[in-house]
Amino acid sequence: MTDDESEAIDAFERLGLTSYEAKVFIALHRLGSGTARDVASVTDVPRSQVYSVAESLEDRGLLEVQQSSPIRYRPVSIDEAEDTLRNRFERERERAFEFVDSVKEESTTEETQEDIWTVRSRDRVDDRVVDLLSQADEEIVFGTRLPELVTSEIERTLEDRAADGVPVTVISRNETVRDRLGALEGITTAIPPAHRDDDQRSGRIMIADDDNILLSVVGDDGSETAIWSAGSLFASVLIQLIEASTAAPESEATEP
Structure with missing residues (x-):
């Protein structure tokens, strides 16, 4: 063979x-x-x-x-034969995921609201950020020191949410990040309070409404790991602490 x-x-x-x-x-x-x-x-x-x-x-x-x-x-x-196998695969796929979806719906009322999740790899963090941003309808705060962590999809999502009337603030010490996102209509930029000059590990922070948060760090090899929580007491308390510590940033409101 x-x-x-x-x-x-x-x-x-x-x-x-x-x-x-x-x-x-x-x-x-x-x-x-x-x-x-x-x-x-x-x-x-x-x-x-x-x-x-x-x-x-x-x-x-x-x-x-x-x-x-x-x-x-x-x-x-x-x-x-190809059509037969494709159709069979589609039927099995639908059957499998319909069952998983039904199980998920049944267990929704039993899920804890104190979940803290870990996401590894930059692509998956990108996806989670976009997902959380898309769900925001009251307020968004997004921050990063690294321009490469602002993907085109994140940029587009921030712009879309601002166009829908959601207040969006971008916080960064990096002028490139502020200029890029501040040029979008409806988005305000700000410089965070003084921080450690040797910070080489922080990745992204994302706050959506008052109970959705994501924080990430970047490894020496460039990999990214994030923790996130949505709709939990943990998220609410952490957001309050962050907002208290950044209550008076040096703002740079961007004209539409």
């Missing part, structure tokens, strides 16, 4: 076929059509197993059976 064939069999297994089903299906396409003896001669599936495997493939809609003596098998076309 070649490496390519082995990889194809592995791929079919990931699509839901057994190893024998994948081998028989490939063998029949190599032959065009054939008997159990023919299939066994070009693959390592025992002849005695070909019959049951072929029956399973027929049930899946991947081959046709000719009731002759001996019985002959013919695979459906590649396009038809």
Whole structure:
């Protein structure tokens, strides 16, 4: 068996076929059509197993059976097989996630409101920031010292929320960050109070309304890790502490 064939069999297994089903299906396409003896001669599936495997493939809609003596098998076309497997995958996907969604809804009333979550990797932190910003409808505070942590999607979300009437304040000691986001209509920028000059670890801070918060740090290798909490007492108390410590920043209100 070649490496390519082995990889194809592995791929079919990931699509839901057994190893024998994948081998028989490939063998029949190599032959065009054939008997159990023919299939066994070009693959390592025992002849005695070909019959049951072929029956399973027929049930899946991947081959046709000719009731002759001996019985002959013919695979459906590649396009038809691809459509069959795609449709089956979609049905299974819908069935699986519908169940997960129903379980999630059932457990909603039992979930604790004191959850503190950890998110690792910059892409996932990006996604979480955007998600929390999108839910804000009262107030947003976003801060970072690093321009690269302001993605285009975060920028667009901040602009959209400001356009919807949500007060948005961007806090940063980095002039590039303030200039970039301050140029957006409806967004106010501010410089935070004096802080440690040797800060090389802080990443982002995001406050949405009065009970959603995200704080991140950046590792020496550039990786980012964040903690976030939404709708919890922890988030509310931490936000109050942060707001108290930054009550009088050196503001730079940006004209629309």
